[in-house]
Amino acid sequence: MSRQLIVKIGPNETIRFPALCTNCAQLATEKMELYKRNGRIRRQIDVPLCSQCAAQLSKSSAAEERMHKVSRLLAITAGTVLLLAGLLLLSGVAIWLRLLLALLLGLAATAFVTGLFRTRISNAALPEKKAVLDSAQLQAFSWRTATFEFSNDAFIERFMELNEPNIQSA
Numbered sequence: 001m002s003r004q005l006i007v008k009i010g011p012n013e014t015i016r017f018p019a020l021c022t023n024c025a026q027l028a029t030e031k032m033e034l035y036k037r038n039g040r041i042r043r044q045i046d047v048p049l050c051s052q053c054a055a056q057l058s059k060s061s062a063a064e065e066r067m068h069k070v071s072r073l074l075a076i077t078a079g080t081v082l083l084l085a086g087l088l089l090l091s092g093v094a095i096w097l098r099l100l101l102a103l104l105l106g107l108a109a110t111a112f113v114t115g116l117f118r119t120r121i122s123n124a125a126l127p128e129k130k131a132v133l134d135s136a137q138l139q140a141f142s143w144r145t146a147t148f149e150f151s152n153d154a155f156i157e158r159f160m161e162l163n164e165p166n167i168q169s170a
Contacts, residue, residue, distance in 0.1 A: 002151040004139060005160065006168040009146055013166075018158035021050035023135035025154040030054035034138040034148075043141045049132070056128045063124035071117035079110035 007015055021028045028048030035044040049057075060068075086102030093101070125133075135155075140147040145168075150156050160167050 002134075002149050003153075003156055004147060004149045005156070006145050006147045007163055008144060008166040008168065010144070015045065015146065016162040017048050018155065018162055019048060020152075020155050020158055021053050022047050022150060022152060022155050023053045023132045024050060025152050026050040026052070032057065032132070032136065034136060036138045036141055038141065043138065043146065045138060045146070047136045053132045053135075056126070056132050059126055059129060061124055061126045061129075064121055064126075067117060067121045067124050071114060071121065074117075075110045075113040078113045079106040082106045082109040 009015055019028050020026070022032070027050060029051050030049045030053075031046040032049045032054070033044060033046055035042060083102050083106030086105040087098060090098040090101055122130075135151045137149045138146065139149050150159065
């Protein structure tokens with residue numbers, strides 16, 4: 001059962017994590033990076049993992065590998081086609097402006113195609129990898145708080161003990 005916890009954190013304070021894996025509650029020796037973007041601000045926090053769960057994160061399914069390759073190929077193709085189309089269609093514009101606009105058009109196409117494949121790639125991941133990724137998530141953050149969602153009850157209890165004065169249940 002997953003549970004959300006809101007942790008109050010000031011500018012010079014740190015969040016303490018137990019030396020337990022967020023997925024299986026074994027002794028943690030590795031770290032998994034959680035990050036969340038809120039507009040221009042990106043919060044990045046490392047949570048503990050055991051070596052077996054960290055190894056699961058590095059494994060990719062055949063479908064996931066295939067989707068990575070297809071997304072790269074399509075992104076590069078779309079970017080190149082729109083770059084060349086932009087260069088041809090903007091022939092009446094100054095060369096520096098034509099290059100700039102065509103480059104921006106190509107980069108936008110590349111980013112768009114990459115974004116389209118992002119969820120498909122994550123859906124193609126192995127179930128073990130998905131379980132590790134879902135064991136700890138950074139749901140939201142502000143300059144005063146961070147909202148986590150953990151799925152392991154043993155980890156939640158130890159986390160709450162370490163950060164007791166700053167914890168609010170969601």
